[in-house]
Amino acid sequence: MIDVPAPPAGPAPPAIERPAAHEVSYGVVEGRAGAGARRVIVRIDGRVARRLRLTRRAFRLEVDLPPREVTVRVETVDASGRRSSRSVANVFGLPRAARPRFRLLQFDPRLQTDVRRLATSFPGSAGIYVEDLGSGAGAAWNARATFPAASTLKLAIALTALARTAGPPAPGTWLDVVLRRMLDVSDNEAANRLLISLGGSTSSGGHVVDAVVRSMGLERTVMYGGYVLGTSLEPPRGLAARGVPLSVVDQPYWGVGKATTALDLARLHRAVWLASGGLGPLAAGRSGVTPPEARYLLYVLAHVEDHGKLGRFVERRPRTVVLHKAGWIDPARHDAGLVIWPGGILVAAVMTYDRRGAGTRSDVLAGRVAQAAVRRVSG
Numbered sequence: 001m002i003d004v005p006a007p008p009a010g011p012a013p014p015a016i017e018r019p020a021a022h023e024v025s026y027g028v029v030e031g032r033a034g035a036g037a038r039r040v041i042v043r044i045d046g047r048v049a050r051r052l053r054l055t056r057r058a059f060r061l062e063v064d065l066p067p068r069e070v071t072v073r074v075e076t077v078d079a080s081g082r083r084s085s086r087s088v089a090n091v092f093g094l095p096r097a098a099r100p101r102f103r104l105l106q107f108d109p110r111l112q113t114d115v116r117r118l119a120t121s122f123p124g125s126a127g128i129y130v131e132d133l134g135s136g137a138g139a140a141w142n143a144r145a146t147f148p149a150a151s152t153l154k155l156a157i158a159l160t161a162l163a164r165t166a167g168p169p170a171p172g173t174w175l176d177v178v179l180r181r182m183l184d185v186s187d188n189e190a191a192n193r194l195l196i197s198l199g200g201s202t203s204s205g206g207h208v209v210d211a212v213v214r215s216m217g218l219e220r221t222v223m224y225g226g227y228v229l230g231t232s233l234e235p236p237r238g239l240a241a242r243g244v245p246l247s248v249v250d251q252p253y254w255g256v257g258k259a260t261t262a263l264d265l266a267r268l269h270r271a272v273w274l275a276s277g278g279l280g281p282l283a284a285g286r287s288g289v290t291p292p293e294a295r296y297l298l299y300v301l302a303h304v305e306d307h308g309k310l311g312r313f314v315e316r317r318p319r320t321v322v323l324h325k326a327g328w329i330d331p332a333r334h335d336a337g338l339v340i341w342p343g344g345i346l347v348a349a350v351m352t353y354d355r356r357g358a359g360t361r362s363d364v365l366a367g368r369v370a371q372a373a374v375r376r377v378s379g
Contacts, residue, residue: 011037011078013086014059019072021090022171023295024276024302024323026099029072030060034084037076044093045070065093067321067340092302095319098338098345100277103136107243112139114372122365124331124354125252127262130369132377133270134344140263142249146220147351149258150327151186152265152334153209153223157194158183158297159272160212163288164198168296183300183325188227195226202226216271216281218264224257252353254331265336265349269324272297273338273347298323301337308360309335310348312367314374317341322370331355333362339370343378 012034019025029042033054040059042050049063054076070093075085111130119126119141127145131138158179162168169176182190195205206223213221246263274280275287275294282289301323307315311322324337336349350369352362 011035011076011082011084013084014040014074014076016072016074016086016088019088019091020168020292020295021088022168022299023292024092024094024298025065025072025295026094026277027063027065027096028060029063029074030058031074033057033059033076036078037084038079039077041075041077043073043075046073062096064096065091067093067095067319067342069093092299094321094340095342097134097343098340100274100279101133102274102279103133105131105138105244106136108132108137108139108376111137111373111376112141112245114376115139115141115369118365118368118372122352122354122361124352124356124358125250126353126365127351128349128369129246129262129266130346130348130373131266131270132344132346132373133273133338134346135377137377138244140245143246143263143266143349144220144261145248145251145351146259146261147252147334147353148254148329148332149221149260150329150332150334151188151191151227152260152325152327152336153221153258154182154186154191154327155268155272155297155301155325156209156213156218156221156223157191157198157205158300159268159282159287159289160198160209161194162293162297163212163282165293167290168293179297180300180303184303184305186306186326188229192226192229195223212287213264213268215287216267218260218267221260221264221268222258224259254353260351262336262349262351265334265351266347269337269349270347272301273345298338301325306335309333309363309366310337310339310350310370312363313371314339314341314367317374320374328358328362330357333358335363335366339374341374341378346373346377348373 016031127142129143181187199205275282320341326335350366
């Protein structure tokens with residue numbers, strides 16, 4: 001018998017820093033190749049997206065990702081053509097145009113005309129806030145009137161819980177399961193369990209959440225305890241920009257309880273988006289929410305099982321997705337979130353109240369607002 005030596009091994013598999021599993025990605029792929037690697041190839045669901053010749057072991061490149069769940073595979077090749085690879089599954093792709101950045105808020109008169117027309121067509125009370133996060137162009141109607149918050153504040157509970165953890169929760173852990181149930185299917189028991197874990201009781205946990213939203217500048221949002229099982233007038237500093245009407249036009253009278261405004265809900269979602277890039281009021285060192293935790297939270301919002309509100313019409317557009325959290329009780333129905341298409345991203349919040357019952361008219365209003373906004377800002 002002849003003892004044939006084994007062929008030399010290829011480079012060690014690359015270490016992938018971004019993207020990470022169970023997070024959104026804006027198309028940045030970075031990591032470190034094994035010794036001897038000369039080229040790196042990135043595949044998205046098996047198809048080659050980018051090739052790069054390596055001049056050092058650290059690499060960073062950008063790819064275009066489809067707006068859905070994908071698997072990112074990074075291959076490295078040495079001088080002899082030997083390959084090694086590593087894959088990251090469960091990545092939710094977002095376009096490069098949606099990457100977090102700061103823009104100054106400025107009044108968009110044409111968008112304001114659309115918003116006012118739609119708001120005044122609703123038979124009850126409506127509050128609307130819309131902002132193109134790419135340009136800062138915005139419009140609002142009755143955006144600082146308080147409404148019963150319902151389940152919209154479950155996003156604030158999630159942020160508070162993540163601010164007290166070290167990194168995104170691992171899949172299948174208690175926090176991961178409870179967060180997903182609370183946001184994706186809006187489970188009230190899951191929300192109460194998180195509140196109790198934060199403060200020892202739902203009411204004490206609510207005070208903890210209130211402190212976090214106050215630190216973000218959400219001045220008219222109140223958690224007011226847990227959930228029933230079964231289901232000043234000056235604009236905030238820095239937002240009174242070029243005539244966007246951040247005022248109260250029609251304040252519905254509904255008693256006491258969980259409260260928020262269209263402006264506060266929009267700022268809440270905007271803060272999560274900014275934090276995914278290490279920016280804004282939730283950036284690490286201020287609230288304790290890290291960019292990976294924010295990207296994890298956006299990943300969870302991308303799987304919310306409710307497509308009949310903000311996404312009612314815009315999700316018919318190719319490659320358009322909505323990351324959102326809705327809330328409703330009999331007289332009030334709301335939705336707020338991020339609307340993302342290949343050319344950009346906007347934040348929208350639509351709140352409604354009607355003593356006779358808000359019904360699906362509220363859902364249609366939210367859909368029309370998102371549709372009108374995307375048409376305006378995308379041309």
